[in-house]
Amino acid sequence: MPWRRPRRREERAYESRESPEERLERASEAEEERDTVELAALDGASIVEAATGEPEADGSAPSLVIDASRIDEARAARDAARPEEGVDLSVEVARGLRLRNPVLAASGTFGQGTEYAELIDVSRLGAVVNKGTTRNPRPGNPQYRIAETPAGILNSIGLENPGAEEVARTYGPRWAKLGVPVVVNVAGYSVDDYVFVVETMLGTPAVVAFELNVSCPNVKGGMLFGCDPLLAAEVTRAVKQVTDLPVIVKLTPNAPDVVAVARAVEEAGADGLTAINTVLGMRIDVARRRPILGTGSGGLSGPAIRPIALHLTYQVAQAVSIPVIGAGGVTSARDALEFLMAGASAVQVGTATFADPEAPLRVVEGLAAYVRAQGLASIRELIGAALPARGAPLAE
């Protein structure tokens, strides 16, 4: 959608615009047209110009029609048929947290949930995990922050986020309207930081659980919590003391002993685990003879890490009795099934969404189709199907 014409000439080109999420929200309340008229009245532009940011072309179709169709599209998307309806996909993704289906959008790859709502029906997801939220606003890392690798990407975003208070204030009201549960991803540098973020976010609409990012490899110190079972347990315990909501701990594959960390946080009261965060990696710019990423190394994600994530899910699921959410390279229902059979109760879809914004919904649809085709009563029958202890071979 083209931007609006600035109200006054001296106003900065992009300041006067609202974010597309905000626009969508208002569009759904059918205020778009009125506002456009107001804007037009303000600066003397025609309605078409105000709506498109372009001077009105003589004789061409009025561009305002385009805006109206966008509103219809958004509505149509929301009301679209849900092929997964009627199939029992509900799962317990953490102690005390049951979701309508086992597909979550992964932290850092889905913003605050509102952005992709413009493109897909996010209310069809099991839940959305928001971008890592810290006590204070963080500007993030120097450029470059992203590089492509074989079947994956490296990122070094550096937890750029506006801070817990701002996230709660700005996104709470929007989450209330999203129609999907929100899990808040919490990051920090001290036990106090984690506790502060959780306390700040308590009572925010739609928030159903916290996911402790003890594993972000990009920030100095972040490595500590997730790599040391004692520290990870300490953070978990402290957070559990301030909230009744389920607390999920997200494991880092970069820890020397991932299973030990998993056991320690379960012991400390964690209600669930996510396995895994990104894997440390690097690329060099040969022409410049230096690392591509501004921070040197970064976190690898995407299909490239799927076998690693699957292996760790398989190991962790056998070591603990709380639910495990698998994450790492999920692109399709088949990938998700691998994680479920390896013992995961749910999956997160992250990097795949960048390539195909519909990927998370395709996973939901594909899982429903599989459950139907296999004549299962519920998707839950598949959880851990490939674990040695159960050994239950799949029908067919």
Added chain:
Amino acid sequence: MILEEGRVVANTAIGELGALLQVHAPGVAGRAAAGQFVHVRPGRGWDPLLRRPYSFNRIDRRAGDIEVIVKPLGTGGEWIAERGPGDALDLLGPLGSAFVVRRDTRNLLLVAGGTGIAPMRVLAEREAARRNVTLVMGGRSVAHLWPSERLPASVEYVTTTEDGSFGVRGRVTDVLPRLLVWADQLMACGPWPMLAALGRMRDDAARGPTVPGRAPLLEAQVAVEQHMGCAMGVCRACVIVTAQGNARVCREGPVFALADVRFEAGEPATVGLP
């Protein structure tokens, strides 16, 4: 923005600039504006994984076609650059902000460096019938220049090449001073060093007295090229530093007020991924 399966109509090599892809995509074309971009998936698989952002080089709403220049950078860029007529292309767009031409602008000055020609061509085609348009194009050599026969006849153009193979030897900023006096509004797109040079001209103008040519610099709009991940505003891979703090090139940008971009904060990139 929408997801749309476009169909390639034509693929024409444009010197060293890359492949000019004409794609039938009425949904995207109907919504697109100069300065915005489309995020193109390089295939249907997951390797290469990331979409590539391409600024609209032409928007033909009536025919439902868009054109983009694709540099064959990386395996993904190569794959897209090699698409031929009839091939499908997975498009996400239009994305980002657009240039805004003031109603009272009589003389519009457009400045393009390399593939930065894309949004300038859209502006030139749209504005040529409405006001006086002068386009300054710069490139390393004549092979890096946009062919003038693909511009509206009424557009005046000035070319610069670094090797002197065509037009004025030097950079676009060398020929700007005399044109700025003429211009009511200035819009530019190109590599970071070119935009940074414009930024320095603006800073000098801001400090200096009120002289002809000052206003268009102070109010200039520029489109920035940057590495991207999602292009949906969620990953924050694409941020640059602006007067308002970090801004996402894919959302708040790619079009920014020149005055707002903090060039000293570092070079973000040229288009495409290494």
